[in-house]
Amino acid sequence: MGIGAGWFLAGPIGAIIGYYIGKSFFDGKNDGAQAYELSLLIFGFVIFSLLGLGCLFLVFESIRENKTLKSFIVSIPYLVIGLGCFYLAYGAISELI
Numbered sequence: 001m002g003i004g005a006g007w008f009l010a011g012p013i014g015a016i017i018g019y020y021i022g023k024s025f026f027d028g029k030n031d032g033a034q035a036y037e038l039s040l041l042i043f044g045f046v047i048f049s050l051l052g053l054g055c056l057f058l059v060f061e062s063i064r065e066n067k068t069l070k071s072f073i074v075s076i077p078y079l080v081i082g083l084g085c086f087y088l089a090y091g092a093i094s095e096l097i
Helices: 002-025 032-066 069-094
Strands: none
Touching: 002 069
């Protein structure tokens, strides 16, 4: 599981790092509860990262198309939500470190 998450986040180098992180979490026993928690943390990181990117993309497109202060003011809620999602995503991944 660590290899898959590492590959998703950082490619081949991430797979190698994910292998060693996963190896440190599991000591050879079949620990289903710990694997489930780790899966949820990785899932939360991915979902909140995508939400954050989507919200920040909406802000960027709104400002790029209109180029006015009004378009920025209307986009402030999306900016706050996007940054909040990134905060939640990296809060989830910090639990792993």
